[in-house]
Amino acid sequence: MRHIISVLLENEAGALSRVAGLFSARGYNIESLTVAPTDDPSLSRMTIVTSGSDEIVEQITKQLNKLIDVIKLLDMTAYPHIEREMALVKVRVPEAADREEAKRLADIFRGRIIDVTHDTYVVEITGEGSKLDAFLEALQPFPVLEVVRSGVMGIARGDVSLQI
Amino acid sequence: MSETASSSTAITGAEIFCRSLQAEGVEVVFGYPGGAVLHIYDALYRQDKVSHVLVRHEQGAVHAAEGYAKSSDKPGVALVTSGPGATNAITGIADAYMDSVPLVVFTGQVPTSLIGNDAFQEVDTVGITRPCVKHNFLVKDVKDLATTIKKAFYVATTGRPGPVVVDIPKDVTADSCEFEYPESIHMRSYNPVSKGHTGQIRKAVELILSAKQPMIYTGGGVILGKGSEALTEFTRKLGYPITNTLMGLGGYPASDKQYLGMLGMHGTYEANMAMHHADVLIAIGARFDDRVTGNIEKFCPHAKIVHVDVDPSSISKNVKVDVPIVGEVEPVLRELIKGLDENGGKPDAEALATWWKQIEEWQAQDCLKYDQNSELIKPQYVVQKFWELTQGEAFVTSDVGQHQMWAAQFYRFDKPNRWINSGGLGTMGVGLPFAMGVQFAHPDATVGCITGEASIQMCIQELSTCFQYQLPLKILNLNNRYLGMVRQWQEFFYQGRYAMSYMDALPDFVKLAEAYGHVGIQVTQPGDVEGAIKEALAQKERLVFLDFITDQSENVYPMIPAGAGQNEMILV
Numbered sequence: 001m002r003h004i005i006s007v008l009l010e011n012e013a014g015a016l017s018r019v020a021g022l023f024s025a026r027g028y029n030i031e032s033l034t035v036a037p038t039d040d041p042s043l044s045r046m047t048i049v050t051s052g053s054d055e056i057v058e059q060i061t062k063q064l065n066k067l068i069d070v071i072k073l074l075d076m077t078a079y080p081h082i083e084r085e086m087a088l089v090k091v092r093v094p095e096a097a098d099r100e101e102a103k104r105l106a107d108i109f110r111g112r113i114i115d116v117t118h119d120t121y122v123v124e125i126t127g128e129g130s131k132l133d134a135f136l137e138a139l140q141p142f143p144v145l146e147v148v149r150s151g152v153m154g155i156a157r158g159d160v161s162l163q164i
Numbered sequence: 165m166s167e168t169a170s171s172s173t174a175i176t177g178a179e180i181f182c183r184s185l186q187a188e189g190v191e192v193v194f195g196y197p198g199g200a201v202l203h204i205y206d207a208l209y210r211q212d213k214v215s216h217v218l219v220r221h222e223q224g225a226v227h228a229a230e231g232y233a234k235s236s237d238k239p240g241v242a243l244v245t246s247g248p249g250a251t252n253a254i255t256g257i258a259d260a261y262m263d264s265v266p267l268v269v270f271t272g273q274v275p276t277s278l279i280g281n282d283a284f285q286e287v288d289t290v291g292i293t294r295p296c297v298k299h300n301f302l303v304k305d306v307k308d309l310a311t312t313i314k315k316a317f318y319v320a321t322t323g324r325p326g327p328v329v330v331d332i333p334k335d336v337t338a339d340s341c342e343f344e345y346p347e348s349i350h351m352r353s354y355n356p357v358s359k360g361h362t363g364q365i366r367k368a369v370e371l372i373l374s375a376k377q378p379m380i381y382t383g384g385g386v387i388l389g390k391g392s393e394a395l396t397e398f399t400r401k402l403g404y405p406i407t408n409t410l411m412g413l414g415g416y417p418a419s420d421k422q423y424l425g426m427l428g429m430h431g432t433y434e435a436n437m438a439m440h441h442a443d444v445l446i447a448i449g450a451r452f453d454d455r456v457t458g459n460i461e462k463f464c465p466h467a468k469i470v471h472v473d474v475d476p477s478s479i480s481k482n483v484k485v486d487v488p489i490v491g492e493v494e495p496v497l498r499e500l501i502k503g504l505d506e507n508g509g510k511p512d513a514e515a516l517a518t519w520w521k522q523i524e525e526w527q528a529q530d531c532l533k534y535d536q537n538s539e540l541i542k543p544q545y546v547v548q549k550f551w552e553l554t555q556g557e558a559f560v561t562s563d564v565g566q567h568q569m570w571a572a573q574f575y576r577f578d579k580p581n582r583w584i585n586s587g588g589l590g591t592m593g594v595g596l597p598f599a600m601g602v603q604f605a606h607p608d609a610t611v612g613c614i615t616g617e618a619s620i621q622m623c624i625q626e627l628s629t630c631f632q633y634q635l636p637l638k639i640l641n642l643n644n645r646y647l648g649m650v651r652q653w654q655e656f657f658y659q660g661r662y663a664m665s666y667m668d669a670l671p672d673f674v675k676l677a678e679a680y681g682h683v684g685i686q687v688t689q690p691g692d693v694e695g696a697i698k699e700a701l702a703q704k705e706r707l708v709f710l711d712f713i714t715d716q717s718e719n720v721y722p723m724i725p726a727g728a729g730q731n732e733m734i735l736v
């Protein structure tokens with residue numbers, strides 16, 4: 001089963017490689033991993049999307065907790081939560097008709113065009129992974145030059161929160 | 165705060181290093197110098213509180229530090245230079261990681277300005293060691309040095325112990341600042357649990373008292389957590405049978421009648437059969453290693469399991485347990501004993517009597533028997549004699565192979581911290597440096613190293629260290645001219661195709677010992693074994709290397725073959 005795990009860890013050099021190393025050394029799946037400092041600059045927050053049986057995911061959370069730099073974690077899967085991912089997509093739109101159609105698609109998916117040249121657009125789009133997939137699918141008729149996806153971020157709904 | 169633990173005038177990183185070690189109460193550092201640690205060596209030279217032991221290879225330094233730690237209640241400390249010094253130390257660090265040995269290993273590093281430049285003797289020590297340390301640090305500023313050392317000792321020795329590496333660039337040891345060694349440390353990201361959860365303790369007590377065919381299975385955690393007194397009280401109170409893992413030997417007195425011997429691949433028939441038929445298993449400070457469980461599908465098919473371990477990731481990793489208790493062995497056992505008293509219930513005496521009767525039948529198999537009339541020296545006999553002649557009071561280290569198993573089976577440990585070996589990594593070469601570390605921790609004790617002719621050659625250079633420091637070790641080389649454990653597997657599972665397991669061109673160990681300044685004795689007749697051991701023990705001031713030419717064809721029995729269940733042992 002797919003799990004989304006949020007981790008608060010010390011914002012120290014090497015902390016990221018400890019987590020990445022743990023996943024490769026123990027052969028755990030890793031679908032995506034995002035990390036950035038939080039409002040408290042001494043802390044980083046990481047979101048890991050992984051999959052495995054209950055036993056494996058239990059080991060993953062225990063092994064993450066065992067890392068000295070990890071302060072706290074939350075398996076979001078156990079709670080109502082929100083997931084978001086962002087993509088930046090560069091498409092080639094040399095004809096006026098193409099530009100029109102690309103703009104229309106971006107609007108439908110609530111994307112925004114954030115860069116325009118005479119024959120390219122960069123579209124910014126945010127949502128759940130499946131929405132991003134659908135948008136990319138819809139863009140099929142155009143030559144897509146680049147796709148940059150951020151990986152998933154997550155936050156629990158309501159009172160549940162991951163903080164120290 | 166003691167006067168050495170702070171300095172209001174600026175001192176160098178190298179001096180801070182020495183003062184910090186003094187503040188930690190470190191008595192001895194095992195190490196080897198080189199460019200990146202020269203400032204540190206100079207500072208060590210100019211003080212006299214922390215002594216330094218010069219080994220002959222950095223692997224030996226780390227193993228010696230392990231031997232020191234495993235046999236005492238102090239962490240081991242090693243110091244090596246950057247680059248090759250650090251890479252030579254890796255095997256020891258990995259060994260300590262697998263067996264949870266509290267160790268602080270200091271590695272020199274190239275100056276901070278050169279890090280990442282492929283500088284002379286640069287390796288990414290923090291990167292290389294990351295997968296085999298409990299934690300590691302790179303100190304980039306002299307102001308962080310004292311606190312980092314404090315953290316390193318704290319992390320290494322608390323919770324589930326393990327090795328911590330502190331990588332110190334050369335310029336950090338030259339820079340100066342004021343020094344204050346922290347008296348205590350708090351890390352928001354590291355809070356090991358000590359006491360067990362009350363509700364879980366209660367559940368465990370109920371399950372324990374409900375048993376008809378109970379079994380207690382304990383491991384290295386009892387030794388590491390100083391839990392053997394509490395374990396003995398707990399076990400005697402219940403009257404249940406008990407077995408120890410290879411790492412847990414001495415955690416419960418081997419001479420006690422409730423003790424069934426070691427379990428696992430080369431454990432006793434009675435211990436493994438009792439495990440297999442148990443209805444309640446009480447696992448304490450043991451990690452269900454595959455050498456213990458055999459085929460996991462067939463492991464303890466009837467048992468409800470209580471598991472006490474300080475590391476949550478050890479619990480339900482290999483075997484799903486019913487009552488997990490996260491906590492330290494000692495306090496949890498005390499809570500369990502109290503829980504038993506408060507519960508007031510008693511074990512089912514009738515069921516227990518039937519159970520013991522069954523166990524006695526298994527014991528009657530006499531699974532450790534061996535030929536007593538052989539014309540060749542039986543390796544088991546050598547260990548048994550050594551045990552008798554030292555009254556079971558020696559500290560015993562071993563290497564890895566058949567001799568290790570015979571040492572574990574035939575030296576019967578009544579006390580913890582006396583049996584020092586490599587279980588998790590199974591590192592050939594540890595025996596001699598382990599023994600050095602033990603002798604430094606216990607200068608007056610008899611320290612024996614039970615080894616094989618192949619293993620001993622992996623760190624043989626340390627005989628030179630032993631001469632320099634006049635360590636009167638007793639080395640018992642069970643010389644079968646074979647990589648015996650490999651040969652045994654080839655005999656059993658590869659139809660006797662002995663690929664590369666014969667040790668041709670062995671050195672003359674007597675001359676070798678003598679060349680290093682020690683006493684060497686070769687023993688070829690069973691009748692001379694006892695006399696030779698006595699002579700070695702009588703030589704109180706000298707290292708004696710006893711080279712026993714043993715029966716080459718001897719195998720370790722009993723044995724659970726790979727993939728089999730605990731009730732499917734190969735017997736003699």
Ligand SMILES: Cc1cc2nc3c(=O)[nH]c(=O)nc-3n(C[C@H](O)[C@H](O)[C@H](O)COP(=O)(O)OP(=O)(O)OC[C@H]3O[C@@H](n4cnc5c(N)ncnc54)[C@H](O)[C@@H]3O)c2cc1C
Pocket residue numbers: 262263264323324325382383384385386388389390408409410411412426427428429430431448449450451452453455456472473474475478491492493494564565568586587588589590591649
């Ligand atoms: C050739 C060879 C053959 C072997 N054959 C066998 C065999 O037949 N039988 C056998 O048993 N082993 C055998 N081994 C050893 C085996 O590989 C494992 O090393 C061993 O079984 C592990 O022992 P353990 O379960 O006691 O765990 P250890 O490695 O000693 O781990 C200790 C456990 O206790 C926990 N712990 C630590 N401190 C505390 C504390 N204070 N409180 C609570 N918990 C704590 C730790 O978290 C860990 O889970 C063999 C090894 C070799 C090299």
Ligand SMILES: Cc1ncc(C[n+]2csc(CCOP(=O)(O)OP(=O)(O)O)c2C)c(N)n1
Pocket residue numbers: 563564565566567568590591592593615616617618619620642644646647648649650
């Ligand atoms: C460093 C290392 N290399 C290889 C092995 C694999 N191995 C395990 S036991 C063994 C043979 C050990 O021979 P010896 O020391 O003579 O002991 P014996 O089994 O003959 O008693 C080998 C090669 C190991 N455990 N460690």
Ligand SMILES: [Mg+2]
Pocket residue numbers: 565616617618642643644645646647648
């Ligand atoms: Mg041999």
